Amino acid sequence: MRLFLSVFVCIYSGAVLACLLLHANSGVKAGYPALVSIGVGAILSLLGALFFLTRPWPAENLMPRLAAMLVCFYAGVSLGAWLYKLAGPPTSSVWQLVFAALSFQGAALLLVGGFLREHETGSQQAFGLRRFSGPAITIGLISALVFLPVGWGLQQLSSFFLTHLPGLDLKPVEQQAVQTLRTAALPMERIALALVTIFLAPMAEEILFRGILYPWIKQIGFPRLALWVSSLLFAVVHTNMVTFLPLLCLALVLAWLYEFTGNLLASISAHALFNALNFAMLLLLSDS
Numbered sequence: 001m002r003l004f005l006s007v008f009v010c011i012y013s014g015a016v017l018a019c020l021l022l023h024a025n026s027g028v029k030a031g032y033p034a035l036v037s038i039g040v041g042a043i044l045s046l047l048g049a050l051f052f053l054t055r056p057w058p059a060e061n062l063m064p065r066l067a068a069m070l071v072c073f074y075a076g077v078s079l080g081a082w083l084y085k086l087a088g089p090p091t092s093s094v095w096q097l098v099f100a101a102l103s104f105q106g107a108a109l110l111l112v113g114g115f116l117r118e119h120e121t122g123s124q125q126a127f128g129l130r131r132f133s134g135p136a137i138t139i140g141l142i143s144a145l146v147f148l149p150v151g152w153g154l155q156q157l158s159s160f161f162l163t164h165l166p167g168l169d170l171k172p173v174e175q176q177a178v179q180t181l182r183t184a185a186l187p188m189e190r191i192a193l194a195l196v197t198i199f200l201a202p203m204a205e206e207i208l209f210r211g212i213l214y215p216w217i218k219q220i221g222f223p224r225l226a227l228w229v230s231s232l233l234f235a236v237v238h239t240n241m242v243t244f245l246p247l248l249c250l251a252l253v254l255a256w257l258y259e260f261t262g263n264l265l266a267s268i269s270a271h272a273l274f275n276a277l278n279f280a281m282l283l284l285l286s287d288s
Helices: 002-025 032-053 059-087 094-118 123-127 134-164 176-183 187-219 223-236 241-261 264-287
Strands: none
Touching (some): 002 032, 002 059, 002 094, 094 176, 187 241, 187 264, 241 264
């Protein structure tokens, strides 16, 4: 719980910092000192919350540390919300997306390292990573190739129902990352997005959702709940209704791969290839 809350604090801190930087580059100077003061206050408060979250919580210090963390956390969230109200939401760009990925997936990888050290374990013991992982990776890659057309079909089905189901009348909206990729014309922008999409995101998300959240809930006695909670949360964090169903099904496949092989590299390789093929398809469509 402390780990996932720490990841959320990093995401929110990154969003606050991005808002300040983008507003600074916009050329609008009116009220900027006040925005800086609010933003710095939010970031310092969130760093305080992160400080308490990343320290061990022995029973004798549990309540004081919990209280201090909550004070810092809610102060940072409130100041960040105030900043967003004054500055407005930042405009979407390639580098903003990369910055957000570093705040989420990049921070998650760093925090997981500390999490493993606190529990005196390593990645091999925690995630089943072995020196010879060729079979697990091969199974993951084959599974991704099998699931890819199924995922595309589920996405089309979701889009159809959102558009035509009586009472909904919702217009399907692409993921923010997809919209950003369509506007990325410079080679460096595309390389940065490719690194985030194909390498950083699969590794961090698999460690968080399949490597930590899924076995944690499972080990306290709720294997089915572990499967569905980790899969639903994985689909929800991508914040898109059209891709919710295919991502939910992908998450179920990735959890099965981890169970079947006992090696998280199977899930990571499947996730990475799934993202890579979708990335390549979007590049081809945007260039056509």
